[in-house]
Amino acid sequence: MPFLFSLLVIALMVGALVDIIRRDDSQVRFLPKMAWIIIVILLPLIGSILWFAIGREYSEAGLRIPRMRPAARPTAPQPDLRPTTPVDTRSTEQQIADLDREIEEWRLRQEIEKRRRQDGDSSTDAEPTAG
Numbered sequence: 001m002p003f004l005f006s007l008l009v010i011a012l013m014v015g016a017l018v019d020i021i022r023r024d025d026s027q028v029r030f031l032p033k034m035a036w037i038i039i040v041i042l043l044p045l046i047g048s049i050l051w052f053a054i055g056r057e058y059s060e061a062g063l064r065i066p067r068m069r070p071a072a073r074p075t076a077p078q079p080d081l082r083p084t085t086p087v088d089t090r091s092t093e094q095q096i097a098d099l100d101r102e103i104e105e106w107r108l109r110q111e112i113e114k115r116r117r118q119d120g121d122s123s124t125d126a127e128p129t130a131g
Helices: 002-022 033-042 044-055 092-126
Strands: none
Touching (some): 002 044
16 A cells, blocks of 8 residues: 555656646746756655646646647638727837827817807907997
8 A cells, every 4th residue: 555655646746747847937836847846856745736736827728638639631721700800009109199199189179168168258248238
């Protein structure tokens, strides 16, 4: 029984090490890959469990077992069925400059409207009354 447990721990450690090495750096959480490798080697059981529990990043679909792909067959090109949305190609600075111009335009419009209202009020006061 202890032999079986040791074999299981070694298999888990080897699996964790292979997984760490094959993973991209962006898919490793909390520590750098080298730190995870050292932890798994020094503490095989706990390190492997920690790696699979918190160290690696899983996809949205969860843990998936890769399947063998069948031989590639030539296929007809598939039409792009994604909805087309306009893409803004302006840089962030250009977008901010455009927004600043819009804000200034709205401010000037409000100022003109305010002056029109003031001029309209003062012109009605200045008109002579018929009498």
